[in-house]
Amino acid sequence: xYIKFKEVQHIKIIYLFFxxxxxxxxxxxxxxxxxxxxxxLDVRAFDTPNDAGxxxxxxxxxxxDNSLFSGYEIYRSEAQDTGYQYVGYMGRGISTIRxxxxxxxxxxxxxxxxxxxxxxxYSEFSPPSSSTSSSPQWYHKGKxxxxxxxxxxxxxxxxxxxQAKMGKPLFIRKIDGLDSLEEAVGRATEMGKPVLxxxxxxxxxxxxxxxxxxxxxxxxxKTAEYNTPIIVPNRDPIVMSVAQEVVREAAIxxxxxxxxxxxxxxxxxxxQFAYAAGVCGIMTREKPATNLFIGMFWAESLLxxxxxxxxxxxxxxxxDAVTQLPFFVTACDYxxxxxxxxxxxxxxxxxxxxVGGIKxxxxxxxxxxxxxxxxxxxxxxxNNFIINLFK
Amino acid sequence: xxLLNKFMNMDRRWIYLITAICVIxxxxxxxxxxxxxxPPARNIYEKIDNTSxxxxxxxSFDYDAAVLPELYPMTITILNHxxxxxxxxxxxxxxxxxxxxxxxxxxxxxxxxxxxxxGIDYTLLPYVPGGALVILGIGEDIHKTFPTDYYxxxxxxxxxxxxxxxxxxxxxxxxxxxxxxxxxxxxxANQRYxxxxxxxxxxxxxxxxxxxxxxxxxxxxxxxxxxxxxxxNLVEKNLKxxxxxxxxxxxxxxxxxxxxMIVFIVLAxxxxxxxxxxxx
Amino acid sequence: xxxxxxxxxxxxxxxxxxxxxxxxxxFSKNFFDEVVxxxxxxxxxxxVIGYYxxxxxxxxxxxxxxxxxxxxxxxxxxxIVVALIGFIWGVGENSVFMxxxxxxxxxxxxxxxxxxxxxxASAAFRSFKARTPEATLLLIVALVVMFGRVxxxxxxxxxxxxxxxxxxxxxxxxxxxxxGIGLGVGLGIMATSLKIMxxxxxxxxxxxxx
Numbered sequence: 027x028y029i030k031f032k033e034v035q036h037i038k039i040i041y042l043f044f045x046x047x048x049x050x051x052x053x054x055x056x057x058x059x060x061x062x063x064x065x066x067l068d069v070r071a072f073d074t075p076n077d078a079g080x081x082x083x084x085x086x087x088x089x090x091d092n093s094l095f096s097g098y099e100i101y102r103s104e105a106q107d108t109g110y111q112y113v114g115y116m117g118r119g120i121s122t123i124r125x126x127x128x129x130x131x132x133x134x135x136x137x138x139x140x141x142x143x144x145x146x147x148y149s150e151f152s153p154p155s156s157s158t159s160s161s162p163q164w165y166h167k168g169k170x171x172x173x174x175x176x177x178x179x180x181x182x183x184x185x186x187x188x189q190a191k192m193g194k195p196l197f198i199r200k201i202d203g204l205d206s207l208e209e210a211v212g213r214a215t216e217m218g219k220p221v222l223x224x225x226x227x228x229x230x231x232x233x234x235x236x237x238x239x240x241x242x243x244x245x246x247x248k249t250a251e252y253n254t255p256i257i258v259p260n261r262d263p264i265v266m267s268v269a270q271e272v273v274r275e276a277a278i279x280x281x282x283x284x285x286x287x288x289x290x291x292x293x294x295x296x297x298q299f300a301y302a303a304g305v306c307g308i309m310t311r312e313k314p315a316t317n318l319f320i321g322m323f324w325a326e327s328l329l330x331x332x333x334x335x336x337x338x339x340x341x342x343x344x345x346d347a348v349t350q351l352p353f354f355v356t357a358c359d360y361x362x363x364x365x366x367x368x369x370x371x372x373x374x375x376x377x378x379x380x381v382g383g384i385k386x387x388x389x390x391x392x393x394x395x396x397x398x399x400x401x402x403x404x405x406x407x408x409n410n411f412i413i414n415l416f417k
Numbered sequence: 418x419x420l421l422n423k424f425m426n427m428d429r430r431w432i433y434l435i436t437a438i439c440v441i442x443x444x445x446x447x448x449x450x451x452x453x454x455x456p457p458a459r460n461i462y463e464k465i466d467n468t469s470x471x472x473x474x475x476x477s478f479d480y481d482a483a484v485l486p487e488l489y490p491m492t493i494t495i496l497n498h499x500x501x502x503x504x505x506x507x508x509x510x511x512x513x514x515x516x517x518x519x520x521x522x523x524x525x526x527x528x529x530x531x532x533x534x535x536g537i538d539y540t541l542l543p544y545v546p547g548g549a550l551v552i553l554g555i556g557e558d559i560h561k562t563f564p565t566d567y568y569x570x571x572x573x574x575x576x577x578x579x580x581x582x583x584x585x586x587x588x589x590x591x592x593x594x595x596x597x598x599x600x601x602x603x604x605x606a607n608q609r610y611x612x613x614x615x616x617x618x619x620x621x622x623x624x625x626x627x628x629x630x631x632x633x634x635x636x637x638x639x640x641x642x643x644x645x646x647x648x649x650n651l652v653e654k655n656l657k658x659x660x661x662x663x664x665x666x667x668x669x670x671x672x673x674x675x676x677x678m679i680v681f682i683v684l685a686x687x688x689x690x691x692x693x694x695x696x697x
Numbered sequence: 698x699x700x701x702x703x704x705x706x707x708x709x710x711x712x713x714x715x716x717x718x719x720x721x722x723x724f725s726k727n728f729f730d731e732v733v734x735x736x737x738x739x740x741x742x743x744x745v746i747g748y749y750x751x752x753x754x755x756x757x758x759x760x761x762x763x764x765x766x767x768x769x770x771x772x773x774x775x776x777i778v779v780a781l782i783g784f785i786w787g788v789g790e791n792s793v794f795m796x797x798x799x800x801x802x803x804x805x806x807x808x809x810x811x812x813x814x815x816x817x818a819s820a821a822f823r824s825f826k827a828r829t830p831e832a833t834l835l836l837i838v839a840l841v842v843m844f845g846r847v848x849x850x851x852x853x854x855x856x857x858x859x860x861x862x863x864x865x866x867x868x869x870x871x872x873x874x875x876x877g878i879g880l881g882v883g884l885g886i887m888a889t890s891l892k893i894m895x896x897x898x899x900x901x902x903x904x905x906x907x
Contacts, residue, residue, distance in 0.1 A: 078723040097469065115580040117469030123585055126558065162722045169719050176715070183891055231736075233886040236893065240900030263747025264740070268901060275902075292754045293747035299483045299809035311765065324596050325484070325621060325810065332816040336429070346882040348875050349625045356824040364878040368885030371900050379897045387888045394880065429819040436818045450848035453860040482803030483810040517798070520790070550733060620846075621813075627872045628879070643846055672847040678818055679840055682825045686836070689826050 063091040063141050063149035066098060066121075071137045071158040074124055079162030081126040086139045088121050089149060095141040099148075100125065106136050106154055115142070134159045171416055178393070183386030190382030198384060203342055203360035204373045207241075207318075210340050211248045214315035220255035220290075221245070222314035224305055224330060225269055226321020226345070227261045227298060233368070234346050235265055238321035239272050240371035241344070245318065246276035250285045258291040259308060261301045266293045302326035306333040313337050319354065320344040320362070331357035344370065421688035432681070439677045443669035451650070452668060457630055458647040460637035461615045462655075464589050465498055472588035473505040473581055475555075477602070478515035478522070484595035484619050485518065490664035491617045491645035492522050492593050497660055498652050500530040500538070505577045507587070509542040509563075511551060511598060516544045516567065529660065536575035541567040549601050556584055556610040584612035589636070593617040599626060603634045617644065642667045704896040711894035842866060 066086040074081040084100055097117040101110035102125060113127045129135070134157040141149035190196050214221045223245060225238040242258070249256040256273065260266035270291045277285040294304040306329060309317065317334040319327070320343065327343075327350040334341045335357045343354035344362030354361045362370060365387070372380035401412040465474055476495065480488050499506045508519040519541060527533055535541065542563045545551050554562030559581060560572050572578050580586060590612050592602040599616035606612040613636050616626055620641025629635040639645055645664030652658050714732070717725050755769035783794045827833040844850035845863030853859075892898035 076721050078721055078726045114582060114585075116585065117472040117588070119469055120472075120585075124583065127582065164720055164722050166719055166721045173719060179887060180891060183888060187897065233889050236901050237885075237889060240898060243900035260747075263743040263745075263750070266747060266750060267743065271902070272900070288750070289754050289757055293750040295751075296747075297806070298481070299806045303809055325619070325813065328813055328816050328820065329809065332820055335820075346878075346885070348878050349621055351878075353820070356820045365881035365885035368882075368889045371898060380892065383888050383892050383897060387884050390884055390888075391881070394884075429823075432819045432822055433815045436815050440814070450852050452848050453851040453855065455860065455864055481806065483806035485803065485807055486811070517795070546737070547733070624867060624871055625875065627867050628876060631868065631872060646848075668848050672849040674814065674818070675843045675847045676849060678821055679843055681818070681822045682836070682840065685822055685825070686827055689828075 062147065063094060063143070064089045065149040065152045066139045066141060067152055069137055069139050069152045069155040071135065071155040073158060073160045074126075076163055076166040076168055079131045079160055080129045081124055082129055082135060082137075082158055082160050083122065083124050084137045084139070084155065085122045086152060088119065089141045091141060091149065092118060094143060095149070096144040097142055098139050099142050101138045101140075101151070103136050103138075103154075104133060106157070110136075110138055110151075129160050131161050132159050179390050182389040182393070183383055186384075186386030186389060187379050187382035190378040190385065193378075196378075196381050196385045198369065198373060198381060201362065201366050201369070201373055203344060203362035203366065204370055206340075206342060206360050207245060207374070208248060210316040210318070210342055211245065211252065211254060213340055214249075215252040215254045217315040219315035220257050220312060221249055221316045221318065222305075222308060222312070222334075222339070223256055223258045224317070224319045224321070225258065225260060225265055226319075226323055227301060227326060228322035229262050230264045230268060232322050234322040237367045237370065238344075239265075239268055241318075241320050241367075241374070242269060243272050243276055244371065244374040246273045247280055250277045250280040250282050253282065253285065255287075255290060257308060257312065257314065259294040259301070259305055260292065261294060261296055261298070263293050266291065298324065298326055299329075302329045305330055309333050309337050309339070314339055317341045318343075319358070320367070323347050323350045323354075328353040328357065334358075421691050424684060425688045425692065435677060436674060439673040440670045443673050444666065447666050448669045448672075449665065450669065450672060452643065452646040452665065454647045454651060455644075457635075457638040457640070458644050459651065461495075461589070461591065461639065462498070462637075462648060462651045464613060464615070464636055465495070465504065466502060466655075468502070468504050468588040472586055473507055473577070474499050475507045475509065475587050475590040476519070477590065477592045477598075478508065478510040478519040479512050479592050479594040479596075479598040480518070481512055481514040481595075482518070486667075487619050487641050488593050488595065488617060488645075489518070489522070490642065490667070491639045491648060492518075493525055493663070494645060494648045494652055494660075495591065495617070496522060496526045497529065497658060498648075498656070500526060500533055501652075501656050501658055503538075504588075505537075506539040507542060507559075507581070508539060510544055511548050511592075511601075513544050513546075516541075520567070535568070536566070536570065537577055540572070540575055540578055542572075543567045548598075549605050552602060552605040553609070555587075556606065556612070558582055584610040587612060589613045589615060591615045591617055595619045595622065597622070597625070599635070600629070603629050607634050615639075642671055700899065700902055703902060704899075708894050708896065711890070838866060838870075 066089045069084065069086045071082050071084045074083045086098070089095065095118050097115055098120070099112060100114045100116070100123050102113045103110040113125050114123050116123050125137075136157055137155040138151040138153075140151045186196070211221055223242055225242060226232070226235055228235050230236065246256060258269050258273065260269060270288055273291050274286040277283055295301050308314075309330075310333065314337075317330075317339045319330055319334075319341070323330075323345050324347065327345070327347070331341060331343060331354055341358040342360045342362070343358040344367045345351065345354065346364050346367050348364070351361065351363055368387075369384045372384045397412060397416075404410070404412050468474060476492065478492065496506065508523065510516045510519055523539065523541065533539060543565065545554075545562060547554070551562060560578070563572055565571055566575060584590070584606060590602060590606055592599045592614070594616070595618070599614075599618055599622075602614045602616070607614045614634070615637040616629075616635055617639040618626060618641070620643065623638065623640030623644070626635060626638050626640075630638055639648055642664050646662070646668045649660075649662045649664050652660075653662070717729055751772075755772050757763075758769045759766045779794070779797060782797065786793050788794045825836050825839065827836050841859070842863050845854070845859040851860050889898060893901065
């Protein structure tokens with residue numbers, strides 16, 4: 027399970043990946059040496075793996091007098107015997123440094139290390155390392171497992187979508203929260219009151235917000251059909267722009283272009299609790315018959331849901347924020363939990379391609395489950411072969 | 418029965434009133450009950466205590482004023498601990514508002530340690546937008562990401578920063594946050610650069626961080642006021658440091674409210690079952 | 698046709714970013730930097746749109762004298778006054794602007810956060826009922842954790858190792874549930890991203906252009 031969790035983290039950073047800055051700064055080595063202390067030994071230098079270049083990793087064996095030192099000074103030179111310059115310092119007990127101070131690619135370097143006490147007494151220098159040069163890499167070897175897993179994931183999704191398009195009936199279990207959406211909109215229509223749609227407090231880069239926009243699309247079609255006003259307060263201007271477009275398109279699709287009112291899909295504030303206060307104010311003033319909280323939420327979740335509960339609205343919440351689920355479950359009538367949020371648009375639209383995607387997700391889950399079970403069994407038997415595949 | 422019925426349907430404002438009383442009274446009459454220390458809090462304490470010369474502790478104030486009451490006591494206590502042990506500290510924030518809080522925290526702690534000097538014992542870094550990119554920048558070269566400190570002094574000219582280049586020289590990075598920012602630190606600082614990362618989070622977010630504790634991606638965690646109180650007790654016990662224990666005082670109020678809620682929940686269930694039996 | 702351009706852009710962008718993920722070379726890094734900078738650049742005009750929206754909503758409210766229009770005036774006054782104070786006297790330490798932040802914004806935000814305590818109490822009172830065996834189990838565990846996370850509970854039940862039991866509950870059953878949900882969410886995020894890239898999921902574009 028641990029491996030899987032890390033794997034998910036890897037996947038999450040798929041769009042967020044970044045590298046080094048070139049560095050420079052050197053100091054001259056002119057300080058006196060003493061022979062009182064044993065030097066560190068066996069200095070190894072190698073090109074830092076899987077990086078953008080201009081970086082060399084240096085490792086050494088701690089001096090037998092390690093406890094007497096405050097740390098180690100690291101020196102670098104382009105010649106083995108002379109010209110060593112200070113490039114860094116590491117505290118006592120640490121035996122690795124990543125040198126990226128002015129390192130040039132494809133230039134051979136030698137390294138020496140010496141111990142330093144708190145009173146600036148020094149050990150002798152270690153013997154120099156063998157020559158090493160840095161270079162950038164074109165492939166990150168640590169991501170091979172992702173490279174293998176990703177096509178498998180995509181293939182299973184495609185396979186399921188293909189099956190669905192061919193007309194194979196695919197079963198999706200009943201999701202009460204989504205089933206009740208129509209009922210909730212219907213109630214607002216009967217009471218002649220608006221529907222409040224809160225698209226979470228995150229940004230458009232959050233997939234939960236995109237999932238929320240997909241659900242808003244379905245909800246707005248229903249409200250447009252019944253001519254029930256929908257209020258969409260936003261915390262982020264980009265989310266607001268998308269939400270405006272979604273509601274406008276839904277209105278056009280239902281043949282009611284005049285239904286869309288930009289003053290009802292608006293920006294409130296970017297401050298988290300000021301936003302919560304603003305939405306609570308809307309609930310108490312306008313008394314919407316239906317409150318929908320769908321997207322990413324943080325600490326404001328209970329403030330919103332409890333205020334809605336006080337005003338007597340029917341409430342449906344949906345989020346993948348695990349810590350906020352208990353609050354929504356407590357204060358709302360229905361809660362769409364975790365991955366159900368991502369299944370919503372397929373569930374509501376019954377579009378075969380979308381339903382196929384959900385099925386593909388299940389196939390992937392099955393594959394992960396098999397690896398989990400095997401990893402657990404082999405791990406308990408003392409064989410970490412499966413676990414190591416994911417490291 | 419009628420009484421139970423009334424209790425079940427009581428106006429929620431009575432609950433608010435009783436909650437307020439339970440919060441206020443322990444502040445006026447502190448009880449000072451001892452707090453049990455959990456391993457995640459002890460791990461942070463030990464990591465800071467074992468920080469070697471030449472390394473620093475990085476404190477990232479990734480929160481705004483809203484969660485100040487819950488997170489501020491732990492930031493103060495950890496800063497106290499670092500200064501007491503002569504450990505150099507870098508203060509920063511991924512939130513614009515966090516820098517102001519870091520500044521206030523420094524002023525607070527410097528009353529106890531007036532000898533501590535900017536650039537020698539601590540460095541306050543300015544707000545740089547970018548979130549995860551800032552963490553990645555520190556991983557490569559902190560001097561490039563923050564060319565100056567908060568006061569505009571060139572970072573290269575600060576004595577304590579001369580030998581600090583990246584996470585290699587940072588013994589521990591602690592992110593204090595009310596949201597999920599500690600996860601960003603795990604993903605980038607720990608996963609990418611192998612940095613030691615710990616989290617100080619609001620109680621409601623604590624449960625979410627346990628998976629990272631088990632995988633050692635977080636070396637420790639302080640969860641809400643309880644975590645802060647644990648840390649205050651560790652500092653007081655081991656360093657004989659006498660400071661105002663804001664979190665411990667707050668824990669009395671928390672104890673009272675928890676007991677109140679337990680009593681209310683139990684009574685509500687009794688009333689519920691009594692009502693159900695009557696219906697049958 | 699209106700949707701074809703954005704969909705193609707989305708597909709190409711997605712594929713490029715996936716490839717970029719596997720390449721640590723500095724070309725890849727520079728490209729990623731550029732994308733992030735564009736993201737920031739795009740955010741600035743969006744903020745203008747956001748503020749236009751808020752001004753439009755409140756201006757319309759004042760103009761039409763809708764219920765509560767007086768509060769809309771307060772919004773305009775607050776924005777203008779605080780901005781002017783910032784421009785005239787600066788935003789440094791001990792400035793009036795900072796005092797407003799410290800003694801108004803901070804306290805108001807902390808007040809909103811503190812409301813959670815009251816709301817939690819009333820929500821727990823209303824909802825924590827042993828209606829089913831599952832709800833009963835949930836109720837018992839909640840009571841144990843609530844009691845074991847405060848000094849009074851720890852002091853009373855220290856011999857029964859209550860704090861250790863609470864730590865165990867958080868470390869194992871809690872985490873198992875979280876990971877189960879987390880796994881589903883992770884797959885959901887990936888599948889949704891893929892469906893958006895391939896144009897299967899179009900709700901975020903307004904749902905048109907099928």
